[in-house]
Amino acid sequence: MTTPATLDSIEIEALVTDRYLDALLAAAERRPPDAPGDPAPDPALDPALRSAALRLRDELVRVHPSFRFEERLARRLAEAAAGMRLATAVGGEGTLLPFPGAALDTARPVPRRPLLFGGAVTSAALGLAGAAFVAWRRTRGAPTDPMARAIRLARAARAVRDGTATELH
Amino acid sequence: MFGRGRGGEAAGAAGRVVPLDPDRSLVTAAQVDPARFDALYRKYLAQVYSFAYHELGNHHEAEDVTERTFLLALDALPRFREQAPDEAGPEASTFRVWLLRIARNTIANQRRTLRRHPATRLDAVGEAAAPDDPERAVLARADASAAWAAVARLPGDRRRAVVLRFVEEMSTAEIAGVLGRSEGSVRVLLHRALRTVARDLGERGETP
Numbered sequence: 001m002t003t004p005a006t007l008d009s010i011e012i013e014a015l016v017t018d019r020y021l022d023a024l025l026a027a028a029e030r031r032p033p034d035a036p037g038d039p040a041p042d043p044a045l046d047p048a049l050r051s052a053a054l055r056l057r058d059e060l061v062r063v064h065p066s067f068r069f070e071e072r073l074a075r076r077l078a079e080a081a082a083g084m085r086l087a088t089a090v091g092g093e094g095t096l097l098p099f100p101g102a103a104l105d106t107a108r109p110v111p112r113r114p115l116l117f118g119g120a121v122t123s124a125a126l127g128l129a130g131a132a133f134v135a136w137r138r139t140r141g142a143p144t145d146p147m148a149r150a151i152r153l154a155r156a157a158r159a160v161r162d163g164t165a166t167e168l169h
Numbered sequence: 170m171f172g173r174g175r176g177g178e179a180a181g182a183a184g185r186v187v188p189l190d191p192d193r194s195l196v197t198a199a200q201v202d203p204a205r206f207d208a209l210y211r212k213y214l215a216q217v218y219s220f221a222y223h224e225l226g227n228h229h230e231a232e233d234v235t236e237r238t239f240l241l242a243l244d245a246l247p248r249f250r251e252q253a254p255d256e257a258g259p260e261a262s263t264f265r266v267w268l269l270r271i272a273r274n275t276i277a278n279q280r281r282t283l284r285r286h287p288a289t290r291l292d293a294v295g296e297a298a299a300p301d302d303p304e305r306a307v308l309a310r311a312d313a314s315a316a317w318a319a320v321a322r323l324p325g326d327r328r329r330a331v332v333l334r335f336v337e338e339m340s341t342a343e344i345a346g347v348l349g350r351s352e353g354s355v356r357v358l359l360h361r362a363l364r365t366v367a368r369d370l371g372e373r374g375e376t377p
Contacts, residue, residue, distance in 0.1 A: 010357055010360070010361075011353060011356070011357060013360055014353075014356040014357045014359070014360035015356060017356070017359065017360045017363060018341055018356045018359065018360070021334060021359070022340075025334075025335075025338050046364075046367075048364075048367040048368075048371065049360075049363045049364060049367055051367065052316075052363050052364075052366045052367035052370060053363055055316045055370070056316055056320065056331065056335045056363075056366065057335055059314045059316040059317055060316070060317065060320065060331070060332070060335040060336050061336065062215055062216070062219045062336050062337075063215075063218065063219045063222045063223070063231075064215050064218065064219070065214065065215070065218040065228075065231070065232060065235065069232050069235075070214060073210075073214075073235070073236050073239060074207060074210065074211075076236070076240070077206060077207065077210055077239060077240070077243055078204065078207065080203075080240060080243055080244070081203035081204045081206055081207075081243060082203075082204070084203040084243070084244075085202070085203055085204065
């Protein structure tokens, strides 16, 4: 069973070990290839732990992948990066820039659906108004504006003069 | 290199100085232009591969994990934010810690897949050990040292802590970031791991 006292002692021992490992690995970086590179340990450090740490430092080495794998993955990453650049270029990850002098509230949600409905209603209303105007123009008699009346009179006078009409309105 | 880390104003106000991410300029360049990710890839390839290899004990599986780790990292890089340890706790991250955390998760997924769908490649027939069993994998290697075998027999996080400390030469704080634990807990993990390795070597007649 772990009591608070034993927990404290483990933590203290762990701190001592950690300090030794810091010194050991730092010394390994600085030392010439054949030098032992073992820093003076804290007397509180268990000699068995110290020996185990020295062996692990010497025997645990980094493993490198093959050159062929390295270059193949580099090409794959370059292709993926090119795809990301393309996506950015077409605006996939673009941001809105404020127009000088205008406040840009990007936090406000864009009212997509109301705008769509508004556009549809406006379009239908314009269509109905157009149809009503055409119908009105067809049911309406001769135009009443002065220019149209003058043209009509001139045409009628010419018809009388030519004898093609019997009545002058 | 030391200074106040990004987002570390609170830590700065308390008078603490936190280490800067030495990869900050490379990360910023890659965030602007993904083609510049190559520099980070070349720098950390061996570390990610080595970590995966020590965990899985198989070159093919280590290559798969390495490939997926870097592709995930490239994809997620625009969302990466360096965080000072004091503010973020276990989420504290430099690029290296963030990358190895992705590697750790990818290795865990690979293990789950291998357990569900065990498969043997023709070119891996000579490797007697199962890829999700690091102890057997290491013991199967003719050149495996006694110390190596002792590490492979350690349970999960103790083994990972030893590999990150001795092979990747990470600090306790960095290992805490990768494993998602506190620094104190990582120190105790390492201490217990060393004690186990020392006992193991002693029992097998090896000088620890």
